[in-house]
Amino acid sequence: MPNEKPLASESEVIREVAQRLASLLPAGWSVEALEDRSHATIRREDAVLRFRAPSGVEAAVPVEAKRIVEGRDVAAIAEQMRFGREGLIVMARYLPAPVRDRLSKAGMSWADATGNMRIAVPWPGLFIFDRGADSDPWRGPGRPRGTLKGEPAAKVVRALVDVHRKWSMRDLAQCSRASTGATYRVVQFLEDEGLVEREGGRVTVRDWKAILRRWSADYSFVRTNVTTRWIAPRGIDDVLFRARGDSPRYVVTSTVAAARWAPYAPSRSLMAYVDSVDDAAEAWGLRAADSGANVVLAVPKFDVVYDRSELWDGIQIAAPSQVAVDLMTGPGRNPSEAEELIHWMERNEPVWRR
Numbered sequence: 001m002p003n004e005k006p007l008a009s010e011s012e013v014i015r016e017v018a019q020r021l022a023s024l025l026p027a028g029w030s031v032e033a034l035e036d037r038s039h040a041t042i043r044r045e046d047a048v049l050r051f052r053a054p055s056g057v058e059a060a061v062p063v064e065a066k067r068i069v070e071g072r073d074v075a076a077i078a079e080q081m082r083f084g085r086e087g088l089i090v091m092a093r094y095l096p097a098p099v100r101d102r103l104s105k106a107g108m109s110w111a112d113a114t115g116n117m118r119i120a121v122p123w124p125g126l127f128i129f130d131r132g133a134d135s136d137p138w139r140g141p142g143r144p145r146g147t148l149k150g151e152p153a154a155k156v157v158r159a160l161v162d163v164h165r166k167w168s169m170r171d172l173a174q175c176s177r178a179s180t181g182a183t184y185r186v187v188q189f190l191e192d193e194g195l196v197e198r199e200g201g202r203v204t205v206r207d208w209k210a211i212l213r214r215w216s217a218d219y220s221f222v223r224t225n226v227t228t229r230w231i232a233p234r235g236i237d238d239v240l241f242r243a244r245g246d247s248p249r250y251v252v253t254s255t256v257a258a259a260r261w262a263p264y265a266p267s268r269s270l271m272a273y274v275d276s277v278d279d280a281a282e283a284w285g286l287r288a289a290d291s292g293a294n295v296v297l298a299v300p301k302f303d304v305v306y307d308r309s310e311l312w313d314g315i316q317i318a319a320p321s322q323v324a325v326d327l328m329t330g331p332g333r334n335p336s337e338a339e340e341l342i343h344w345m346e347r348n349e350p351v352w353r354r
Contacts, residue, residue, distance in 0.1 A: 028054030
């Protein structure tokens with residue numbers, strides 16, 4: 001458990017992490033945190049961790065310590081590794097999961113005072129990984145939560161990802177149909193995460209893939225929406241045939257929709273957003289199921305799931321961005337299907353991102 005009292009300085013963060021790390025080291029290993037500047041490199045790091053292996057071999061690893069590290073800080077920290085700071089360990093009071101992921105992708109070790117850590121020391125050869133808190137235990141009351149939950153976030157994210165342009169806040173609010181205040185808050189969060197940039201009053205997307213992945217941490221087809229499970233007695237093809245007729249409003253997502261752009265494997269089930277479960281079940285000949293369901297219907301919490309959908313072979317399918325996020329959080333092979341779709345989206349960006 002982390003200390004109940006918030007850590008007030010970088011030195012306290014370093015000492016707390018060093019103590020936790022020492023308790024996890026294999027037998028015969030030791031670690032010492034050296035904070036005096038005589039151990040600093042040309043870039044003058046905050047501290048050095050000196051590891052000693054049972055053989056007596058030592059490794060001095062530079063430390064960058066902060067009370068808080070946000071997503072937008074990662075690129076700047078990674079740049080420092082080019083100047084004599086190989087093997088850098090980033091420490092903070094608490095590191096959110098998206099930040100930890102970015103640090104790992106940038107080739108950096110990291111650790112926080114709650115016990116989250118991933119530390120790799122190539123020589124003499126050490127790898128430590130442990131889990132700590134899933135949220136900041138020292139977050140003060142009333143402080144804005146780092147999240148993309150809720151309808152305004154869904155609207156702004158979908159607009160930023162689906163439409164390729166430099167946005168004014170006014171245009172983004174109008175396109176997304178989110179309030180001006182909500183638009184500012186979502187953009188600020190994305191900027192803090194290093195996912196968008198603001199320059200000269202204009203907002204540009206740095207990495208639409210990273211935005212979708214970050215959104216998938218807070219949005220899920222099953223968790224966010226009200227879902228029900230059904231059996232299509234005559235199979236998925238029969239449901240799709242019926243959907244081509246006079247159906248209530250719907251949009252197909254997941255595997256069936258992804259096949260429009262990136263076929264992965266034959267679909268064994270169908271997932272769709274519908275305004276009325278009862279109307280869709282009647283129109284498509286579905287039967288309620290406790291088990292063995294091959295159709296999942298979701299009443300969407302946000303209407304944005306219908307935005308920029310398209311008609312394909314007579315079937316209304318969700319936009320690629322929506323389908324990708326629904327697959328990322330789906331069961332079984334769905335995450336692999338999401339990666340295939342993302343690859344298609346990368347190769348064909350002018351086709352879908354206009």
